[in-house]
Amino acid sequence: MARTAEHEIVSEEARTLAHKAMQKPNWRISPDTWAVALALVLTALVWSGWIKRIPW
Amino acid sequence: MAASVAIPAPYSDNLFRRVARLIPGLFLLIAVGYAGKFVEQSIARYGKAHHLTLPNIEYVLWAILIGLVISNTVGIPAAFRPGLATYEFWLKAGIVLLGSRFILGDVLKLGGVSLVLVVIEISVSLVFMTALGRAFGLTPKLTSLLAIGSSICGVSAIIAAEGAIEADEEDTSYAIAAVLALGAVALFTFPLIGHWLGMSDTSYGLWAGLGVDNTAEATAAGALYSDAAGKVAVLAKTARNAMIGFVVLGYAIYWARKQGTAGVGNKAAFLWRKFPKFVLGFLLISALATARLFNPGQITSLANLSRWAFLLTFAGVGLRTNIADMRKQGMRPFLVGAIGEVAVALLTLGLVLGAARFLQ
Numbered sequence: 303m304a305r306t307a308e309h310e311i312v313s314e315e316a317r318t319l320a321h322k323a324m325q326k327p328n329w330r331i332s333p334d335t336w337a338v339a340l341a342l343v344l345t346a347l348v349w350s351g352w353i354k355r356i357p358w
Numbered sequence: 359m360a361a362s363v364a365i366p367a368p369y370s371d372n373l374f375r376r377v378a379r380l381i382p383g384l385f386l387l388i389a390v391g392y393a394g395k396f397v398e399q400s401i402a403r404y405g406k407a408h409h410l411t412l413p414n415i416e417y418v419l420w421a422i423l424i425g426l427v428i429s430n431t432v433g434i435p436a437a438f439r440p441g442l443a444t445y446e447f448w449l450k451a452g453i454v455l456l457g458s459r460f461i462l463g464d465v466l467k468l469g470g471v472s473l474v475l476v477v478i479e480i481s482v483s484l485v486f487m488t489a490l491g492r493a494f495g496l497t498p499k500l501t502s503l504l505a506i507g508s509s510i511c512g513v514s515a516i517i518a519a520e521g522a523i524e525a526d527e528e529d530t531s532y533a534i535a536a537v538l539a540l541g542a543v544a545l546f547t548f549p550l551i552g553h554w555l556g557m558s559d560t561s562y563g564l565w566a567g568l569g570v571d572n573t574a575e576a577t578a579a580g581a582l583y584s585d586a587a588g589k590v591a592v593l594a595k596t597a598r599n600a601m602i603g604f605v606v607l608g609y610a611i612y613w614a615r616k617q618g619t620a621g622v623g624n625k626a627a628f629l630w631r632k633f634p635k636f637v638l639g640f641l642l643i644s645a646l647a648t649a650r651l652f653n654p655g656q657i658t659s660l661a662n663l664s665r666w667a668f669l670l671t672f673a674g675v676g677l678r679t680n681i682a683d684m685r686k687q688g689m690r691p692f693l694v695g696a697i698g699e700v701a702v703a704l705l706t707l708g709l710v711l712g713a714a715r716f717l718q
Contacts, residue, residue: 332635333446333447333450334450334634334635334636335635336447337447337448337449337450337451337454337636337639338450338451338454338635338636338638338639340451341450341451341452341454341455341636341639341643342454342639342642342643344451344455344660344663345455345458345643345646345660348652348656348659348660348663349651349652349656353659354659355655355658355659356658356659356660356662356663356666357662358662358665358666
């Protein structure tokens, strides 16, 4: 497909994200799932009393 | 003397190194986020000590502004970038933890209204963006990516669609750049318009969740208005994110037929792969809170954990926004995105104001 002038300059971050997306994922578990797992572990720690109080 | 032999480094990209690469950027996220919180508290303390009534500017705005200043003055060295990219990870963990502040009944009521509005918003914006892309002579796949990005959920939706429709890297990076640039604009314009119109927290939060593309910016735009609006924005955005799989599946089938390539195979597996898992985590924690599994102190702790996670996200939003990059972009796709965004923002504003009586 022909390149248009708009393709010439894009932000570095956008290019990096797009490049990463083109790579074959080498994660067995997606970062999305890791984030859920971390949240559930923290919830379990708070629920079980291992974490008493989180200040803000 | 034995000849030297180049030994490949088998552990060059092992888990330890991958984690180590995240550390500098993570520290920067923590430092910027905490600086935002520190500035907010310092101003409040100063006002109290000197009996002054100072405007209460939330840590959200300070964290974003400090990040913006760093990113656009000294810049972000390469060593910090892997860690900075984790702000999406903290966002998703924060959303799951935020589930503890929602009773499932509220989720179903607000989420139900949101879902109806989401379906209308997605349908109209997909059609509108596609027509706009054609009118401006953009390539069909760039048009598809911009339509998906602006109708559902910004960067995540574009990345989910990229592999499914076999778009190339240039189209993908351009669509991501346009969505990020427009998200940064929405971040500051939405709260101003919301205050100008005197919108309630619920209505504004719903509007931010429906109208702002990227999840991080939608969360920040909601939190900039008020804590309650931030909660609703996250819920509405989560309902929108839940639709990613269906829209991407539709586009994948369309492009496979158009190009005569292999289809998507098992559609249920495809939907599961593309479905944002944090939506399930959010619903699970909300169900546990509804079942009164947590006492009030624990709910406060979980809500505070969610705030800390969002703090890193807001710092990341500022740090990754580069105004010079935004200004360098070509005009046509940006114009298509901008016109589409304004149309979607107006449409969703009309929908939210129309649905206001169902939200009480």
